[in-house]
Amino acid sequence: MQQTILGLGALMIITMLSVQQQKASMMNLEGIYIKEMETAAIDYARMRTEQIVNSVAFDESRVGSTELDVDTQSLTAVAGMGKDSGETDEPDFDDLDDFHEFEEEIIHVLSADSFRFNVSYEVQYINPLSPSSTPTTPTLAKEFSISVVAADSIGSNVAQYAMSKTILVSDNL
Numbered sequence: 001m002q003q004t005i006l007g008l009g010a011l012m013i014i015t016m017l018s019v020q021q022q023k024a025s026m027m028n029l030e031g032i033y034i035k036e037m038e039t040a041a042i043d044y045a046r047m048r049t050e051q052i053v054n055s056v057a058f059d060e061s062r063v064g065s066t067e068l069d070v071d072t073q074s075l076t077a078v079a080g081m082g083k084d085s086g087e088t089d090e091p092d093f094d095d096l097d098d099f100h101e102f103e104e105e106i107i108h109v110l111s112a113d114s115f116r117f118n119v120s121y122e123v124q125y126i127n128p129l130s131p132s133s134t135p136t137t138p139t140l141a142k143e144f145s146i147s148v149v150a151a152d153s154i155g156s157n158v159a160q161y162a163m164s165k166t167i168l169v170s171d172n173l
Contacts, residue, residue: 030154037159040110041117041148045163048119049146057095058142058169060084068170075138081123096142096167097123105151116151126166140169 057063061074081100100123108115122145125135150159
C-alpha cells in the first residue's frame with residue numbers, strides 16, 4: 001500500500017513537472033511569434049514610410065512642381081489636412097497630408113509568414129526649430145507618423161510599432 005502511494009506521488013510530481021515544462025515551452029513559442037510579428041510591423045512601417053514619402057508631393061500646392069518654393073501662404077491650412085475633394089482612397093492621394101487620419105487593414109508577408117495589421121497615419125506641420133510645439137500655421141516641414149498594430153493577439157500580447165519621419169519641403173522635389 002505504501003509503495004502504491006509513493007508511486008502515485010511520484011507520478012503526480014512527474015506530471016506537474018511535465019505541465020510546467022509544456023507551459024514554459026508554450027510561453028517561449030509565444031514570445032518568438034510576438035518577436036516575428038514585431039519584426040514584420042517594423043518592416044512594414046519602414047517600407048510604407050519610404051514608399052509614401054518618395055511617391056507623393058509635400059503639399060497639394062506642390063503637386064507636379066520641380067522647383068523649390070518656400071512660400072508658406074499656398075500650403076494646405078493646418079485644419080485642412082486630410083483627403084482632398086475627390087480623393088477617396090490611396091490611389092487618389094497625391095500629397096503627404098492626404099494620409100492624415102487614413103487607416104487601412106493589410107496583410108504583410110515577411111519570409112514565409114503572413115501577418116494582419118491595422119495601420120493608421122498622421123501628418124502634421126512641425127517647426128524644425130521647436131519640434132515639441134505644434135504650429136497653428138503651415139510650415140516648410142511636416143511630420144509623417146505611422147502606427148502598425150497586429151490585428152491578432154498572442155495570449156494577452158499584441159505586436160505594435162510606431163514611427164515618425166520629418167519631411168522638409170525640399171525633400172519631395
